[in-house]
Amino acid sequence: MATPSMTSTVPVLILKEGTTRTAGREAQRNNIMAAKIIAETIKTTLGPRGMDKMLVNSFGDVTITNDGATIMKELDVQHPAAKMMVEVAKTQDNEVGDGTTTAVVLAGQLLHQAENLLEQNVHPTIIVDGFKKASQKAFEILDEIAIKVDVSDEDKLRDVAITSMNSKGVTVAKEHFAKLAVEAVKQIMEKTESGIKADIDLIKIVKKHGRSLEETELVKGVVIDKEVAHPQMPKRVENAKIALVNAKLEIEKTEFDAKINIDNPEQMKMFLEEEERMLKEMVETIANTGANVVFCQKGIDDVALHFFARKGILAVKNVSSSDMEKLAKATGAKIVASLKDLSTEALGEAKLVEEVKIGEDKLVYVRECKNPRAVTIVIRGGTEHVVDEAERSLHDALCVVRNAVEDGKIVVGGGAPEAEIAKRLRDYATKVGGREQLAIEAFADAVESIPMILAENAGLDPIDIMVELRAKHEGLDGQFYGVDVFDGKIRDMRELRVLEPLRVKQQVVKSATEAACMILRIDDVVSAKGMEEKEKEKKEEEETSSGLEEL
8 A cells, every 4th residue: 555655656647648727817817818919809890980891701701891891700719718709799780780899809808907806905806896897887867868759860870870871881882771771671661569579680681782882772673683584574573563482383203102103195195284284273272363573582493394384474583581581571471381272362462572783693583572571682782892891781770770669769870879888887996995995996998998099090199188078077068078080179968969769878987897707707728639730730720822923
């Protein structure tokens, strides 16, 4: 039996060989550093005067954007703490569709402030508690300073959409895009018992490059990225009666092994004629309901297409299920799974169904439906990059209009709410007292950095701007004063019509606080074997490729 002194010399392996571990202050420092670097990366894109990023992926595809969510998605992030910052952007984008850059930048600023407190030996738990209290208070402050907005107030809703697009690449056509966004959301919103609901998934976006951004149009109906199934069919049908069929308009093949013995040509002819008769019957069934346009989710036999063409019925095959649902919402038609269920009542209506050629592609437009609950926006633009950026901008605009319509509350922009939150949090911190007071004050400083970054990105002096902004917020009605990045002055944002949905600001505070608190609570990072090896391999690959370039 070994004595304790003998056994103590043998190393005890708890973790797998090659596992690396950082603990305590070093682990915190590494995590905070990684998160801050991510925030620094996209900090320069904040605001109307922010810069763009050009991202090139491993396949060489280029994306030019200043949309926070897109940048975070395209970055191939390795560090686990940095990945958490990417999650912040994803959450913000999924929940409210805008404010992704602000959320990531705020999380980075909160961690920067927390780092200063950690150096003063303030325990992470106290910082987390302080941040949570400050976050709840910020929520209340935002609710207090919010302005009510009505669905009928189209001007305010348009201003909200324009504000979200001010920092994007479509500023040349922002008025036009804002008008389309408000129209589209108002078209698909529904009044329910719990309030107004607007599902922006019912707004289909089709991208086609060519022409200019100004020629982007809203179709009160659906645009299907398919062409008319047969060349002899009509390409334009007015006062369309639309049938939506989720069944194959083909002769079903037997699923088990079956043999048909045909002895002579007459029998063969009869067999083919019977197939043709069955297909003709299917077409007759549809035609008898009065339908003159057919959208089929599955395939249509060539013979059936020939009969449709002879009857002057426009047919489109292999339509996606999401498009079928949108067609049902737009035209009022019912999707039938069997031709037996098809009746005159199941048909939808549209003033016009036509095939339109855009560039090389042919699209089917279903226009002017009676009361469409689904619409389509066809985005045009000079190049593919312009169209892609326009889509991202339009998505943000649709989301902010949806948020404003559903909540009925908006706040001003330009860093005004952040400055007001910072001012009121400092007053609140003195009431809380203790060490948590330091954390609440740090939270106020982090929030106040948003208007400072807006000023910095516009080439203004952030110190002068902050001094003036604080002075204005001390006065009466000061809560509406923010940074006018174009004139370099502090002005009332209501006059400049810079408005944002309340929900976006609240989600920014929520997402950023949760991410910062989670990172602060980590004091030990254990990395499994293989991470270092992967890094080594990557380094070797880079060195080899750079060596080849030099040759």
